[in-house]
Amino acid sequence: MPAPKAENRVAIPLDLPGGLRFPPDGLQVEASGRAMGVDWTLKATSPPDLPVEALTRAVQASLDAVVAQMSTWEPDADVSRFNAAPAGTWRPAPEDFAEVLACALDMAQLSDGAFDPTIGRLTDLWGFGPPGPVAGPPAAAALEAARALSGWRRLEFDVKARRIRQPGGLALDFSGIAKGYGVDAAAEALGRLGLAHFLLEVGGELRGEGVKPDGSPWWVALEHLPGEAANQAPIVVALCGASVATSGDYRRYMLHEGQRLAHTIDPRTGRPSESGVACASVVHPQCMRADAWCTLLSVLEPEEGLALCHARQIAARLLVRTKRGLEERLSPAFQALLEEP
Structure with a gap:
């Protein structure tokens, strides 16, 4: 099996299929x-x-x-129609919509609300939604009003009938x-x-x-950020029947009085995340789950997030901002991908 250059660290899923030598x-x-x-x-x-x-x-x-x-961002999208619906209205949830919502609510429950698909009002208030950027942080009263309208426990989801109830003012955000x-x-x-x-x-x-045309796995390099330790070799992941997602506070943010405010909102505070996680990458069979885990890990404190990954056997890599610069933290499941068989 052809492999990446020796200076890279190689992450290979434990269930990598056999027969990769045959193009x-x-x-x-x-x-x-x-x-x-x-x-x-x-x-x-x-x-x-x-x-x-x-x-x-x-x-x-x-x-x-x-x-x-x-x-x-699409006024006629199913999610936009739900967000604009009057209080007490039941709206149909198309099959794909329902699948994503079910996953999002599962992530909300397992994280005790650190992931929450109902923070659309907060996302807009901080300038990261369709209304566009804002000049600065919202007023305290506006923030509390948006928080009062949010909360995944306010949402009624009739899974069997594939419909959801608008409790009043709640805005879904699947970003x-x-x-x-x-x-x-x-x-x-x-x-x-x-x-x-x-x-x-x-x-x-x-x-x-x-596999690739030469019979080797699809090799994907994880993002390497300025400020990472110079002696820390980049990581490449073999993707064969697997996905990798990455989220970082360096992609979208607001600068206010010299402070970087991340685009990822902490649903528990209604404010941009202050976890210190600069970048989160997750390897998972489902890209949907990998994406959601990256969002969640950008909100939780690093050790709390890694503990949850350990409990759920999630392969995650975090880059955390510290006084010493960016530090890498790996979940046990991700560390296992790097170990020689």
Whole structure:
């Protein structure tokens, strides 16, 4: 199995499939596009009778469907219609919408509200939502009013009937999970077309299936930030039937009086996260789950987040801001990926 350069640290999933030395048959193709406000790219070994145009359409249609249901930037999206619905109104939840909501509520419960898909009012108030940037932090009264309207326990979700009840003023925000779901949905669409070997990236979230043309895994490098220890080797992950997602406070933030205010809101305080986590990366079979875990780990204090990862066997890598600079923290499940078999 060809491997990355020796100076890299190599993370290999424990359930990596066998037979990776045998290159797949087919044509090497690439496709790209734009959706969900980000660029997407696809590298694949495609059967000769499967045109690249069909692959492009499959990915684009999958991502566009997620936008149509879950983007608060689209006034006619299902999520926007729910957010604008009168108090007491029941709204239908399409199948994809319901799947993401169920996962989001599960993450809210296991984290005791550190992940919460109902903080849309707070996201807007801090200038990270559709209304656009704001000049500075909100007034205390406005912050408390938005917090009062938020809270995942206020939401009624009739799973069997696939419908949700608007309690009044509650605003869903799937920005911490929907992009990962889009990756999964697009990957499944490609699989239905018969594509078995590909690497799909949507705005920094990745999923790999099968192997590269030379028979080796899809190698993906985790982000290396300025300020990391110079003697700390970069990490590359083998993605074969796995996904990796990354979230960081260096991507979107507000500068106020010289202070960086992260775009990730802590639902428990209603304010930008002050956890000190600069970057969180998670390897998981589902990109949706990886995406949500990254959001959650950006909110929790590092040790609290790693303890939760340990309890749930989540492979996570954190870069934490300290007085000594950026420090790397690994969950036991991630450390196991780096250990020699």
